[in-house]
Amino acid sequence: MDPPVVPADRLVGWRRVAETTERPFDAGPISVTASTVRYERSDDPTPRPFCFASRLSIRPETAPNAPLTRLVERQSKVGFRDRLADRGIEAVEQRGDREIAVDDPTASRARVWTFRGDCRPVATDRGPSDETAASAVPVEALLAVWATDQYLLAGGAYPLDAGAYPNGRNAADARRELLGIVRGVRPPAKDEDGE
Structure with missing residues (x-):
């Protein structure tokens, strides 16, 4: 199963670092597979x-519906918090949620949650130094979930500290850029899909 498509024109200055397929949920006859880039x-x-950006495959195949959407949203928030923790982002608090339109006219509106936390550099084999222990940077993270004929998730995180940005960029620029990427995510065309 291929991950969703992220428009290349929105990824200027970004580099692809991973593509994975995993099964985050498996209970009896129901399973969810996530393909993520x-x-x-x-x-x-x-x-x-x-x-x-992630694309979910639910087996047995089930069309998006209100109870399933609530389950996907709840489990996605738990998984996202885990991913943030893996990146050294701790003390994560949810700050709110809202709906946004995505570029795909056949998709539902996306529900977007905003989180805040502190990022501490991940310890090396030698352990954290006094400097890294004291250098927590405030971070904002966004998670969006929406449905087409399947569920899509997208989001990310960026530092809030002005000193973290080169070339006159700032956190507001990073937020706009991330929301632009999220809005552009779409499922692969049927002939692009590796299923």
């Missing part, structure tokens, strides 16, 4: 902004 900004310092 992840990108990082190539020019920003640590913590480096990242974004991702």
